[in-house]
Amino acid sequence: MATPMPSGVPRQPPPQTDNPNFQQKQESLPDDLQKWNPNKPSPFPGSAPTLPPLVRPPPSSSTSAPSQPNSRPGAPPPLVVPGPNVPPNVGSVRPFGPPNGPPSPFRSPSGPPSPFGPPSGPPSPFGTRPPPGSLPSSMGGGPVISPRGSGAPGPGGRPGAFGSSSRNGPPVGVPPPMMVTGRSPGPAPSMGPFVGSPQASPKPGPPTQSAPPFSAPLAAPFGTQTWAPGQVAPPTAAPNAAVQPPRMFGMPPPQPNQPLPAIDQTGASLEDARKINSNQIPRPTTSYSKIQYDTRQGNQANIPPPASCDYIVKDTGNCSPRYMRCTIHQVPCTADLLTNCGMELALMVQPLAPLHPSEEPIPVVDFGEGGPIRCSRCKGYINPFMRFTDHGRQFICNFCGCVGSTPHEYQCNLGPDGRRRDADERPELCRGTVEFVATKDYMMRDPMPAVYFFLIDVSMNAIRTGATAAACAAISQVIADLPEGPRTMLGIATFDSTVHFYNLKRVLHQPLMLIVPDVHDVYIPLETDVVVQLSECRKHIEQLLESIPTMFQDNSTAESAFVAAIKAAFLAIKSSGGKLLVFQSVLPSVGMIALSARDAEGRGNISAGEKEPHKPLQPADKALKTMAIEFAECQVCVDVFTTTQTYVDIASISVIPGTTGGQVYYYYPFSSISDPVKLYNDLRWNITRPQGFEAVMRVRCSQGIDVKEYHGNFCKRIPTDVDLPGIDSDKAIVVTLKHDDKLQDGSECAFQCALLYTTVYGQRRIRVSTLSLPCTRNITNLFRATDLDAQFVCSLKQVANEIPFTPLLQIREQVTNICINKLLAYRKFCTTATTSGQFILPEALKLLPLYTLALTKSTGLQTDVKIDDRSFWINYVSHISTPSAVCLVLPQMIAVHNLDFDKQEENGSAIPPVLPLSSEFVSEEGIYLLENGVNGLIYIGSLVDSNIVRQLFGFSTVEETPTQFALQQYDNPLSKKLNDVVNEIRHQRCSYLRWTLCRKGDASGALFFSYLIEDATPKDGPSYSEFLAHLHRSIQAKMS
């Protein structure tokens, strides 16, 4: 894989077909990266045992859970506390634990923290709801209890607790495995509470009790155990609070109200805290089982599984959560109720999200000339929630309530249940997502052709770093993947301080280069023949791409007229619209909207002392926005591939992709060794992923709720619609909602997202996704129905928006406050019975603190980050989908030095269990792989067996670690395993990932450790346990 792809490499099959590959078989994955085809968007992790999410584990299961500490986090049982960690794991290797237990759906508690795990937990509680009776039990889920047992001493002393911890694990990352077994059974139960079932609502109160037995004991033991030693530690104790919670984590269905030992506020020493019980803190669990999910059951909306786990959706009326996911799966009836719960009501919309291969394709409905049936008032599209009356002659709109008459040819009698008799045969009446064939009324012009315009930087730096060659090679290979047929148009231009077009349609020997030298006021040099039919001019194009790098070999122009070039390319495809793919390497320094190196003063860092340090994160010139809007109006979607070794002012550049529905790819520092392959794969995925052109999207809501705002990469010209010159399977849009009226308790509130777009093959379609959720007046229900992932992504995106305009510290504080407020609200409204000393987490939000902590330590909010890195992060976040967002902020770490010892096959996944992001779990004798969907880091410990190093990387000592790296497969099982793992990850992420080798003692090592967000760092904040303690303190302070 390391080798740059030779042009001869066979091309992957088209994307569509790929899908299946993913999970089916590993072998389908090409061993070598070159072949790896990102086409297949399968966000799904490897196959896993299926756990029907709906199944509620009996409470009893929870008990069992503790006993099986090691079991995979798999699918957390619904009721059971999600908390994956069983105390046993504590010190030791969590990740490895799993092998023992086949993942049993039920056993929630135990399990190594897998990122997916936790989310799965929360859903379960809801699952219970359907059966009315079960409800209460579900409620039982866990509030987290503070570490402190009843006996918990005052704040100060806590440190003692740590003493105990010390036994658990050696201070170093690798805890002795034995611990696991020993401990697991005992403490496990106690953990439960921490993990917390989402809700502890006082009202439903009684039912929740199922848990009580446990809770009581749990709390007690812990408190005592851990804390007893309290004395041990002097003032440093504060963190201990944090420590404790971990233990609770494992707990099954703890009682919300359970009194947990109060966390100790006063500071415990960090070290102690960490050493002690970090394993017991709530952490994500990996689920290898596949969840079957019906969107509606019993005519009620079902709470979806977490975004990042593997699930298969059956559309039974509501749309798949892949397309639309609400932050709360019940809609508060009033605005006040929403305010009280401290959460945001918003929809995560990803209209072209890829399907799981086992899911049914979206039905396409053609209504003929009349077009789809729509409400005459609000124009809502026909959906399963529109009610037919008067023998089917009329229908009532579920958005505005307007009564419309059914067109004659569409009439059908109603059955005894009030549904149309043909409802089940008509997808638009029984499916949450359908695609309508658009009629002429939906077209301002004929559907646009698929137009691709490649713009390549050939300035001196681009040439010298190999970026130009990489871009040309990538394009040249990718051309084969473009849609066939006469509708595919293609153009190529290059630029340095001028813009060079190519007349590709010449009869005679070679293309003609046409230079547009006026970069202050650009134009196109030809009206035709700059963009040509691919099928006619393939030869010329290939020849040109081959010769570009040599043609500019001696280019001594260092300046770049990037903006002018984009503008010129835009003019070339203005009449049709299309995709503009720009490969750029240096700061745009000449021509229109030239930019200056704004990072010069701050050395690329933002230090808090400077005035307006965030200024460079804002676009330098407002004209960029104006220009971008013009692009969007002409349906031009811009993607920028930044292959650079210097500052390029992404903050400014990203305005254009950000407004036109495109995105920025960032290769910094560009390496001609490791990046060309990624560039190719990114480009290929960009072109082959499911996508549409000239799209317009609108979300409609039932009366009482209205759209507040849209966030994402698009252009908005009128308040109700967003214009998307390009939309693809990776792009998500956040739609925040607001109340403009009260809703009826017990009624349903519907949301409908309609996306009108043109496919790459030139069909005009309307994809309509409808989601209907119950309304509630009960705040406890809200907490139970909370979707942590969606909530998190929503606030992640809002934070990202804020970064350019607000000091970092303030934002971090804000982020923490949002977390505190949610937990506080829960504490205030749902767990009134508990004493103030307890730290209780709602089950659904039990990972909220970890997410929050990770967010404050993310690239966007870290202190020492290059301006461009931060800008890129901001732009990336603005369009990121929910599953990718979670892993972006909370990377996955796995050990790879012992891959071949570990038999993972049983659970069907090549990927070994995930390690917590703490340096405790990193041994200098191991090799670790950490990835967040964008970057992949492989850390080679300083004491690793050189044999292993040689097997994996081909060099024998750590000192030889190269700075530029391309993963290769060597002829040994270990290397093969590693490559399998890497490829599996790539498939999951739909991203090739940028790989870096890291070793201790240099910048790469520091980079690696900066991703371990559970560790305390001097600049960026506390350790996980300290953070929990901080939260607890803050909540307590507010409570009192």
Next chain:
Amino acid sequence: MSEMANTDPEGIDAVRMTWNVWPRTKVEASACVIPLAVSIAPIRSHPDIPTLPYAPLRCKSCSSALNAFARVDFTAKIWICPFCYQRNHFPPHYAMISETNLPCELYPQYTTVQYSLQANPDPNNPSNVPQLPPVFVFVLDMCMIEEELGFVKSAMKQALGLLPEHALVGFVSFGTQAHVHELGFSDISKVYVFRGNKEISKEQVLEQLGLGSAGRRPTAGYPKGLQNGHSNTGVNRFLLPASDCEYTLNSLLDELQTDQWPVQPGNRASRCTGVALSVATGLLGACMPGTGARIIALVGGPCTEGPGTIVSKDLSEPVRSHKDLDKDAAPYFKKAVRFYDSLAKQLVSQGHVLDLFASALDQVGVAEMKVAVERTGGLVVLAESFGHSVFKGSFRRMFKDGEQSLGLCFNGLLEINCSKDIKIQGVIGPCTSLEKKGPNVSDTVIGEGSTSAWKMCGLDKSTCLTVLFDISSTERSNAPGTANSQLYLQFLTSYQDPEGKRMLRVTTLTRQWVDSAVSTEELVHGFDQEAAAVVMARVTSLKMEMEDGFDATRWLDRNLIRVCSKFGEYRKDDASSFTLNPCFSLFPQFMFNLRRSQFVQVFNNSPDETAYFRMLLNRENITNAAVMIQPSLISYSFNSLPQPALLDVASISADRILLLDAYFSIVIFHGMTIAQWRNMGYQSQPEHQAFSQLLQAPHVDAQMIIQERFPVPRLVVCDQHGSQARFLLAKLNPSATYNNSIDMTAGSDIIFTDDVSLQIFFEHLQKLAVQS
């Protein structure tokens, strides 16, 4: 042609003057009616002109060159400047001078000498005298039909083959946009595209072509060697020696297509001639200063895009006519002229030439571009197609070497020194005033004035200028005692010859002052009526262009009457007593023909044609210009040798062939009988060889004329009563019209016109001249 054929009226000096003796005072001069003017062909070659391999001595006060009229004190080694009477010492290397050992320039017969300024390069620094190769930038219109483009391509290819090998060649093509071809880029055809609708400054052109100082600014951290090595190399990307780029250019021409931008139906092609010329000019701006360069514009239609636009794209709007210009109804005209005027300024400041080859059925905007062509001394050829012999012949001629060479020179500079009391009003002809003020500069400006020095970016052997003078003294200040009965004029022309050598030509003239108040006799004998007619034509043309509402016919009539009144002999109010001295006898006829010529009767022509005619009128020598005004007519018949015929309809006869030379066109006119014989094929029968020879004779003569003329005249062969016969009839004196054709004999002809005939014109003239 005929009467002057065997004499050289211009002599070694290539000078003709309206008056060869000059009146003393301003009043007397104005009484002469015909202005004091000198027509000079500054670099006309003449076998008697010596070329001296050194630089001339200059007077230290007026900087005139040492000449044959200087008074030399051989003992004191001093010469006295005839213009300012400054005494100048000879420099040491003239120490050998004596009455018997004179330097060439002091020989009395060498009133014109030529100095070769580079004959003596500094031996220490030979590189200081670079032989700058001439530069040719072709600017080719692409908005043509395929056929025309084919013609012009092949003409260009032919021209490329004729260029000297070391000459640098550049290529700009244009349509909706202007394309500068980078000939030095071998990987791929590379073209810089300039938008057609936006005015662009020289600096912008240079910067955008990467030739500006900004473009070459070394970037920090990169080797500077490249830039420092050849400070001007940038332009080598665009200008290559003809030998190097001939292949590239040929293949480029092969691939060149007509403009790719679509033309809406009912519209003209969008053609950005203005921008293309600006860009070419800007490109040349990157050349070393002093490089001789010409832009050769091949234009196939009017500019419709951007600066210099002369007409809108809408075909329903015709190109401006004289009537429109008169009524100020040509919306683009003034703006376009302003644009080309500024272009001219830029070209002149760079010392570069604009040649215009326009070939189209409709106008292309020569009237607007005239200023840029004329001020830079460029060539202009107007034809109706690139396939027409007028274009093909002229274009080929331009690049011809040897005998037929036009002798295209660059970077000419003309300076004039003259005796006190003589003021220079200005110059009519292909040059630009350098605004060099001095005591000899008149306040009255005619043509390029307010100066004693002129720039001639391009000039050739036949380039001719008309200098108009004025007398400043109002009274006879220099009383008889001063003895300077002679006036002196000196023309210094420095230029770069086709080989790149720097030359200086010095022509010093002397003429006599006369006191015309006493007697006009001397004046009359010094009158050159042919020169006077041409000067009048030039002045009239100028006034028609410059003065709004100028009535040329009346002005000419009035002046003619004044001339006749002053110089005729008559009794007052007795028309029949009127006689003219032979020195004036032809003048009225010249005026009669001038009144009828295309220079005055512009409404028969388009503004483009008028501009074209006038440019040639101004730059041709007196003899040729006289032909333009009054064509020559030769008659061929069995009975006699070819002989000049009267320019009169009466000259037409059925058994004659007439050859009319109207300069721009040459008409061979077969009388009716001749035509019939020819149609019956007698010429191919051996027994009628004489007939064949008769038919042949005018063609041979016509070819001779065509060969030595640039631009190549249009040859019209026609028969009596044929449609083409109008080319002849229009030029003839309508002595027989339908009004008075009483005595029509067989074979003669009449002209359908209401114009007055020469006879009637004379009658009126006599009447008016004698009026008191």
